[in-house]
């Protein structure tokens with residue numbers, strides 16, 4: 386994916402730098418004052434967030450519609466609803482998750498006791514993307530608040546209405562001692578990244594992920610990088626193809642394909658492809674009609690740059706559904722498109738698609754599918770549809786991906802009990818539910834040993850007695 390700013394325009398001016406410095410210093414000051422430490426205060430701030438989301442529900446949904454043509458129902462399911470579940474899950478469990486856990490230090494350390502304490506990191510920075518701008522800003526924020534941190538939020542300028550709605554939500558409903566927001570694009574983010582944070586949580590493409598990691602290295606700041614990639618799907622010969630097709634097309638077309646865990650490309654044997662394609666077409670039609678442009682539940686590409694980028698990936702000679710002739714640049718509409726006879730060297734296989742295009746590639750079976758996955762960068766998710774447990778097990782042990790989903794696409798990401806994150810090129814670190822608390826805290830071992838009896842006397846030099854014994 387390309388990024389907007391490396392030229393001179395990317396550089397922040399002195400006024401911007403000083404504004405950013407002021408915001409970050411205020412967050413360091415309130416953290417140092419201990420404002421965010423008490424559990425009660427964290428729960429209260431989470432409750433303010435919960436109520437704020439409820440109060441601003443209409444504003445957020447309207448903004449998502451304006452930026453992404455996201456339907457109200459989809460917004461409720463994949464953005465606002467998921468965040469609501471995450472808050473409820475955290476509110477319910479935070480006290481018990483924060484309770485120190487005992488460590489057994491073993492006979493050699495006796496007498497002694499150990500505990501693992503979860504301590505806040507300090508000032509967190511959350512940089513979020515445009516595709517699920519509410520979910521991917523507020524879900525990490527839940528972890529940051531629960532962890533007892535203060536937080537600076539930088540929403541994506543690519544979804545400007547949602548960025549403004551999020552800024553309004555944060556400024557109106559949350560306390561500035563806890564959370565502050567700076568809207569903006571590259572100059573703002575560049576100025577922000579010059580500051581010292583205690584954790585940077587970034588979601589977006591891996592090119593900017595590298596910029597974030599470089600800036601973080603300057604202050605040895607830990608990072609959670611939630612990146613993307615090409616998530617593969619393998620469909621085995623013996624599965625229920627109608628149900629499989631529905632699950633794949635739904636995952637592909639949700640948010641018009643602009644989903645980090647969307648099934649990116651599909652592999653199957655030629656025999657399966659022949660039988661599967663009619664089911665895939667039928668599934669797309671069943672969800673959005675024969676003209677998806679008229680479907681109230683099918684969105685548009687976020688902007689002209691992304692529209693043109695994805696359009697250029699479509700080879701009309703290979704399209705068995707959709708294609709460029711049905712696309713409309715004025716509304717940034719791209720139809721659900723299926724490409725067959727795709728080669729591994731085709732442009733559509735060079736980068737994450739992030740649009741409603743499904744390329745299908747022929748493989749000779751699970752062996753080749755596994756080998757193909759292994760020769761590429763590690764994806765965020767891998768999908769397998771098979772009724773053979775051995776095949777599923779082979780994908781689990783022989784391929785590496787952020788997560789592996791068997792018989793389902795995308796939906797698994799909504800489970801607050803499942804840690805979510807990438808590996809390798811698809812990112813580092815995990816969040817959601819308890820994993821969010823773990824991401825935004827330091828697990829500190831606290832050990833205690835009585836001074837009497839002085840059992841350590843045995844290990845103090847000189848070791849005359851010990852030497853004899855050895």
Ligand code: NAD
Pocket residue numbers: 386388389390391512513514515516517521539540541542543569570571574575588589590591593596610611612613614644645646737739765806807812
């Ligand atoms: P984006 O363009 O909104 O960028 C993400 C953030 O980076 C924004 O806040 C933006 O302001 C900032 N940014 C952009 N250029 C920058 C620069 N030069 N320096 C500093 N900051 C900069 O979103 P995107 O990257 O197009 O998002 C799509 C990508 O994100 C896809 O690759 C997708 O797979 C990935 N993604 C991953 C997840 C996940 O949870 N793993 C979720 C959603 C999206």
